[in-house]
Amino acid sequence: MRASMLRFIKSLTTSPSSHIVRRGYASEAVPERKVTVLGAAGGIGQPLSLLMKLNPLVSNLALYDIANTPGVAADVSHINTRSEVVGYASDAELGKALEGADVVIIPAGVPRKPGMTRDDLFNINAGIVKGLCEAIAKHCPNALVNMISNPVNSTVPIAAEVFKKAGTYDPKRLFGVTTLDVVRAKTFYAGKAMVPVAEVNVPVVGGHAGITILPLFSQATPKANLSDEVITALTKRTQDGGTEVVEAKAGKGSATLSMAYAGAIFADACLKGLNGVPDVIECSFVQSTVTELPFFASRMQHSGASSLFYSCIFAMEVRLGKNGVEEVLGLGPLSDFEKEGLEKSKPELKSSIEKGIKFATQ
Numbered sequence: 001m002r003a004s005m006l007r008f009i010k011s012l013t014t015s016p017s018s019h020i021v022r023r024g025y026a027s028e029a030v031p032e033r034k035v036t037v038l039g040a041a042g043g044i045g046q047p048l049s050l051l052m053k054l055n056p057l058v059s060n061l062a063l064y065d066i067a068n069t070p071g072v073a074a075d076v077s078h079i080n081t082r083s084e085v086v087g088y089a090s091d092a093e094l095g096k097a098l099e100g101a102d103v104v105i106i107p108a109g110v111p112r113k114p115g116m117t118r119d120d121l122f123n124i125n126a127g128i129v130k131g132l133c134e135a136i137a138k139h140c141p142n143a144l145v146n147m148i149s150n151p152v153n154s155t156v157p158i159a160a161e162v163f164k165k166a167g168t169y170d171p172k173r174l175f176g177v178t179t180l181d182v183v184r185a186k187t188f189y190a191g192k193a194m195v196p197v198a199e200v201n202v203p204v205v206g207g208h209a210g211i212t213i214l215p216l217f218s219q220a221t222p223k224a225n226l227s228d229e230v231i232t233a234l235t236k237r238t239q240d241g242g243t244e245v246v247e248a249k250a251g252k253g254s255a256t257l258s259m260a261y262a263g264a265i266f267a268d269a270c271l272k273g274l275n276g277v278p279d280v281i282e283c284s285f286v287q288s289t290v291t292e293l294p295f296f297a298s299r300m301q302h303s304g305a306s307s308l309f310y311s312c313i314f315a316m317e318v319r320l321g322k323n324g325v326e327e328v329l330g331l332g333p334l335s336d337f338e339k340e341g342l343e344k345s346k347p348e349l350k351s352s353i354e355k356g357i358k359f360a361t362q
């Protein structure tokens, strides 16, 4: 392995000595942070648990699944990084897995097979998510919840309704993880624009299914002079990215490795926000008043001493402080193509949101 690669891995995994924080993190001591992964033994859960074990911001890693948890937890626990790993294997242990969690990541539920839409997962995953969120409301009502389970456009509203019913709902703390859409948009854009992928940024707004995924290539950086045809093709590829993987896996599930990467990036952003790192910006499916829809994925900036903040992307700029959003980031002008995409996405997004709300409130 090349020396530079070894240095990179070491920089990712070495616990700061005496809790002195390294460059890129907060300027004070690294606080204790517990992260709980629900569905930790699954296709996403395993590599995501590995990546969270590599994150020096995590002090306690709770791995929960209804099957195969002990093996995954034993395996991950042998890695010589900061966090202490505990596996929780049954419904009776869910409360302990959640107790004291700062961030709960939920990749529990069934994945798609070729020919299915994400909405086809609703009947099974809605019940799983509802049960897990009831437990979150009971055992760690202040945790930041990162919802990965599909259909995200419905599972986030389900979670919100469960929390409302329990009296614990805080819209600043519930996130649909749409980071994989951003990851894909960046990768595909870099390939066409012939720019270094590490330098690319592309906001992706809307929701997390088909045409509700709205990459804003008009705002992609570094700028590139791409034709309308190329932008249309990039947009479609980003919207169909999940299906591309589902078909390539031919019945063996959906994106797991790229999703684990995306989930780890988003959870890391949550932890940085909690730790007071300024100017942390991510896209996420969060409660918003930007459109007439109750939920909308948007770029947000979060920081603060003890809470995480969201803001909506629509033509607003945000700066965040210790108590919430201080400044909303501007969306900037949408191209005609993006405006049209937004209008087209609204009915589907609305109906998926309503379906989730109806399920959770009936």
Ligand SMILES: NC(=O)C1=CN([C@@H]2O[C@H](COP(=O)(O)OP(=O)(O)OC[C@H]3O[C@@H](n4cnc5c(N)ncnc54)[C@H](O)[C@@H]3O)[C@@H](O)[C@H]2O)C=CC1
Binding pocket: 038, 039, 040, 041, 042, 043, 044, 045, 064, 065, 066, 067, 107, 108, 109, 110, 111, 112, 121, 125, 128, 131, 132, 147, 148, 149, 150, 151, 152, 177, 178, 179, 180, 181, 208, 253, 254, 255, 256, 259
């Ligand atoms: N938001 C996003 O961008 C993405 C979301 N997904 C979604 O993530 C979910 C998980 O996908 P995979 O990991 O590939 O599936 P998987 O089937 O490999 O793993 C799911 C895991 O959840 C566990 N599980 C089921 N019910 C549970 C419960 N009540 N409590 C705790 N764990 C439970 C299972 O035992 C299994 O280990 C799917 O719904 C998939 O559609 C997948 C890729 C991207």
Ligand SMILES: O=C([O-])CC(=O)C(=O)O
Binding pocket: 111, 112, 118, 150, 180, 241, 242, 243, 245, 246, 254, 255
């Ligand atoms: O497509 C799926 O079913 C999984 C998913 O959400 C994605 O890969 O974006």
